[in-house]
Amino acid sequence: MSLSFDPDSLSLPIGHFIGGELIATTDGIAMHRPSDAKAYADCPVADADLVDRAVDNAKAALKASNWGGVRPRERTKALQAWADLIEREAETLAKIEALSSTRPVGQLVAGDIAVTAEQIRFFAEFADKEGSDLVPTDDQTLGMIVSEPYGVVGAITPWNFPISMAGWKLGPALAAGNAVVIKPSEMTPFSTVYMAQLAVKAGIPAGLINVVLGDGPVTGNALTGHADIAKVSFTGSTRAGSAIMENIARTGVKPMTLELGGKSPQIVFADADIDKAAAAIAGSVIFNAGQACVAGTRLIIEKSVADRLVAAIVAQMKTVRPGPTWDETTQYSPIISERQRARIASIVDAAKAAGGECLTGGGLMAGEGYFFEPTLIANVDQMNPAIVEEIFGPVLTVQTFETEEEALARSSHPIYGLASGLFTKDLSRTIRFARKLEAGTVWVNRYSRSRDHILPTGGYKRSGIGKDLGREAYHANRKTKSVLISL
Numbered sequence: 116m117s118l119s120f121d122p123d124s125l126s127l128p129i130g131h132f133i134g135g136e137l138i139a140t141t142d143g144i145a146m147h148r149p150s151d152a153k154a155y156a157d158c159p160v161a162d163a164d165l166v167d168r169a170v171d172n173a174k175a176a177l178k179a180s181n182w183g184g185v186r187p188r189e190r191t192k193a194l195q196a197w198a199d200l201i202e203r204e205a206e207t208l209a210k211i212e213a214l215s216s217t218r219p220v221g222q223l224v225a226g227d228i229a230v231t232a233e234q235i236r237f238f239a240e241f242a243d244k245e246g247s248d249l250v251p252t253d254d255q256t257l258g259m260i261v262s263e264p265y266g267v268v269g270a271i272t273p274w275n276f277p278i279s280m281a282g283w284k285l286g287p288a289l290a291a292g293n294a295v296v297i298k299p300s301e302m303t304p305f306s307t308v309y310m311a312q313l314a315v316k317a318g319i320p321a322g323l324i325n326v327v328l329g330d331g332p333v334t335g336n337a338l339t340g341h342a343d344i345a346k347v348s349f350t351g352s353t354r355a356g357s358a359i360m361e362n363i364a365r366t367g368v369k370p371m372t373l374e375l376g377g378k379s380p381q382i383v384f385a386d387a388d389i390d391k392a393a394a395a396i397a398g399s400v401i402f403n404a405g406q407a408c409v410a411g412t413r414l415i416i417e418k419s420v421a422d423r424l425v426a427a428i429v430a431q432m433k434t435v436r437p438g439p440t441w442d443e444t445t446q447y448s449p450i451i452s453e454r455q456r457a458r459i460a461s462i463v464d465a466a467k468a469a470g471g472e473c474l475t476g477g478g479l480m481a482g483e484g485y486f487f488e489p490t491l492i493a494n495v496d497q498m499n500p501a502i503v504e505e506i507f508g509p510v511l512t513v514q515t516f517e518t519e520e521e522a523l524a525r526s527s528h529p530i531y532g533l534a535s536g537l538f539t540k541d542l543s544r545t546i547r548f549a550r551k552l553e554a555g556t557v558w559v560n561r562y563s564r565s566r567d568h569i570l571p572t573g574g575y576k577r578s579g580i581g582k583d584l585g586r587e588a589y590h591a592n593r594k595t596k597s598v599l600i601s602l
Contacts, residue, residue: 117443118206118209118210118220118221118224118443119220119441119442119443119444120210120220120441121441122148122150122151122155122439122441125210125211125214127156127211127305128211128305128308128312129156129157129159129305130159130308130328131159131161131165131169131308131325131326131327131328132308132311132312132324132325132326133165133168133169133172133322133325133326133327134172134176134321134322134325135315135321135322136321137308137312138165139159140159142157142159143157143158143159143160143328143329144157144158144160144301144329144330145157146158146215146301146302147452147453148214148215148484149215149216149217149440149448149449149450149451149452149484149485150438150439150440150441150483150484151439151483152453152483152484152485155214155215156215156305158301158302158304158328158329159328159329160301160328160329160330160333160334161298161327161328161329161333161334161337162329162333162334162337163333163337165327166296166327166334166337166341167337167341169296169325169327170267170296170325170341170343170344171343172322172325173267173294173295173296173322173323173325174266174267174294174343175322176294176320176321176322176323177266177267177293177294177322177323179320179322180320180322180323182289182292182293182294182320182323183263183264183266183292183293186243187242187243187246187292188242188243190239190242190289190290190292191239191240191242191243191290192239193317193318193319194235194236194238194239194242194286194289194290194319195235195236195239196317196318197235197313197314197317197318197319198232198233198235198236198239199232199317200313200316200317201228201231201232201235201310201313202228202229202232204309204313205223205224205228205229206224207309208223208228208278208306208309208310208313209223209224209227209228210441211305211306211309212227212277212278212303212305212306213440213441214305214440214441215302215303215304215305216274216275216277216303216306216440216451217274217275217403217404217406217440217448217449217450217451218276218277218403218440218448219438219440219442219443219445219446219448220440220441220442220443220445221443221444221445222446223278227276227278227279228278230279230282230566231278231279231281231282232282233566233568234279234282234283234286234568234584235282235285235286237286237568237569238286238289238290238588238589239286239290241287241290241291241586241589242290242291242292245262245586245589245590246262247259247260247261247262248260248262252599254602255601255602256599256600256601256602257599257600257602258597258598258599258600259597259598259599259600260595260596260597260598261595261596261597261598262593262594262595263292263593263594263595263596264291264292264293264592264593264594265291265293265345265346265370265592265593265594266293266294266343266345267293267294267295267296267343267344267345268284268288268293268294268295268296268344268345268346268347268348268592269295269296269297269298269339269341269344269346269347269348270284270285270288270295270296270297270298270347270348270349271297271298271299271331271335271338271339271347271348271349271350271351271359272284272297272298272299272300272307272350272351273300273350273351274299274300274302274303274451275403275406275407275408275451276403276407277299277300277303277304277306277307278306278307278310280350281297281306281307281310282310283350283583283584283588284297284348284350284583285297285310285324286588287588287589287591287592288348288592289319289323289324290589290592291589291592291593292593293345293592294322294323294324294325295323295324296325296326296327296338296344297311297324297325297326297327298326298327298328298329298334298335298338299326299328301328301329301330302451303451304326304328307326308326308328311324311325311326331355331358335359336362339359339362339363340362340363340365340366340367341366344369345369346369346370346371346372346591346592347359347363347369347370347371347372348371348372348583348591349371349372349373349374350374350375350408350583351375352375352376352505353375353376353505353530353531353577353578354376355375356373356375356577356579357577359371359373370591370594371580371581372573372579372580372581372582372583372588372591373579373580373581374408374572374573374574374578374579374581374583375408375533375574375577375578375579376408376505376530376531376533376577376578377408377410377505377531377532377533377534377574377578378412378413378502378503378504378505378528378530378531378533379409379410379412379413379531379533379534379535379536380411380413380414380415380525380526380528380535380536380552381395381396381399381411381413381414381415381535381536381537381538381562382415382416382522382526382535382536382537382538382548383396383414383415383416383417383420383424383538383539384417384522384538384539384541384544385417385419385420386539386540386541387420387538387539387540387560388538388540388560389420389423389424389427390427391538391560392424392538392560393424393428393431394431395536395538395560395561395562395563396411396414396424396428396511396536396562397427397428397431397432397489398431398562398563399411399536399562399563400412400432400489400509400510400511401432401435401447401489401509403448404447404448404449404450404486404487404489404508405489405506405507405508405510405511406448406450406451406507406508408505408533408578409533409534409556409572410507411511411534411535411536411562412506412510412511412512413502413511413512413514413525413526413528414428414511414512414513414514415513415514415515415516415522415525415526416513416514416515416516417515417516417517417522418515418516418517421513421515425474425491425493425513428491428511429474429475429491432475432476432489432490432491432509433475433489435447435489437449437480437482437484437486439483439484447486449484449485449486450485450486450487451485452485453485455485455507455508456479456485456486456487456508458506458508459487459506459507459508459510460478460479460487462500462501462504462506462510463477463490463492463501463506463510465500465501466492466495466499466500466501466512467492469495469498469499469500470494470495470496470499471492471494471499471501471512472492472494473490473491473492474491474492474493474513475488475489475490475491476488476489476490476491476509476510477490477492487508487509488509489509489511490508490510490511491511491512491513492510492511492512492513493512493513495512495513495514497525499512502514503529505531519544519547519548523548523551523552526552526553527553528553528576530576530577530578531574531576531577531578532553532554532555532574532575532576532577532578533555533556533574533575533578533579534554534555534556534557534558534572534574535552535553535554535556535557535558536557536558536559536561536562537549537552537558537559537560538559538560539559545559553575553576554574554575554578555572555573555574555575555578555579555582556570556572568584568585569584569585569586570584570585571583571584571585571586571587571588572584572585573587
């Protein structure tokens, strides 16, 4: 069975999803397919009144279903049924996302969707296994720390991995007993709507997941600043995360989880497996055309092996072939929009003007769509725009070092601290660097997540607050109160 499809024949769930119903609209933000630049739909924009309606609906659904108060195993079963349905509907879900996003349909079915179903099951199992605690007090009192859901959680997801990011937000929040009003990116909204429709079919009470479509200034501000949103979870740029914090501060005080930008280093020592390192490093920049917050875009190599490693990475970069996301053989993604591709090109030009040497790539790819060549830039100092800026594209810089101290100094970034990579066979060095690297994630002799969903992800510095994934994400969707009883 082929996953390839005709992009002009696909039916989309265009509209907000509130109370289990699709609310269609006739106008909105014009949308273009990244693979061929063709306009194909308008994304509706929810105003403050519609956001109010979604939040009120979520509150009513929580009360009517007693979702936070039922036997926890009932939440587990409902979420597991949802995960099963996501897997069964993987082909339809993948086609909806592939049409508008940068994710190739084959990678979606084998990767994003399968992993999302796993993660929902992972969080579902927390519902009846994590709870309140008895704590030590004297023998005349009983002390408890009681854990409760927040109520209605507001979630905003980015355009680069729409299905995965929706799973990151919805899985732990629902398992913890909350309802969610979620706003996907206006560039990639419809797969999230379809996921919400599947949730209702799976038996999750209608209204516990409400999807409002729109942009940040209108819909996002109304959602994050809403008085009845008890907690906010956001994945996106550092600039947008700062704006959300400011909006929340203007309208009240509430907890938030922010997974933000990155400019992650990959450090390679001479004792590393160079071929393995080259594959991991090139793959991290080629995957989704570098459009990932954890992309390892700053290569820092021990000088004695630099030429060999760079040559191997360049060779791999030159093998990529662009293709539309609706072709199951496509492995190299387009950039999400013409605006984003122009931004990538401008930073590359600025990097070259500042003395950087482009060893491969550096330009737009010919043909339809918003494709950009995998690019490697050498001869850059710490102030070069390609080092400083989060480019969010397939652009890798290379620097060299001779001592561990120099490697650590180059790895530090004044703004970001999301992820980092280390390639070495020296165990003592691994432990030293794992302790000293300023990043929320350290990958050693690899540069990618695994399917061990227990490992949380989140950043240092301006790369974020709090964690997604892991038990930390579940606990972030619960609040606690202290109870002390005199006996």
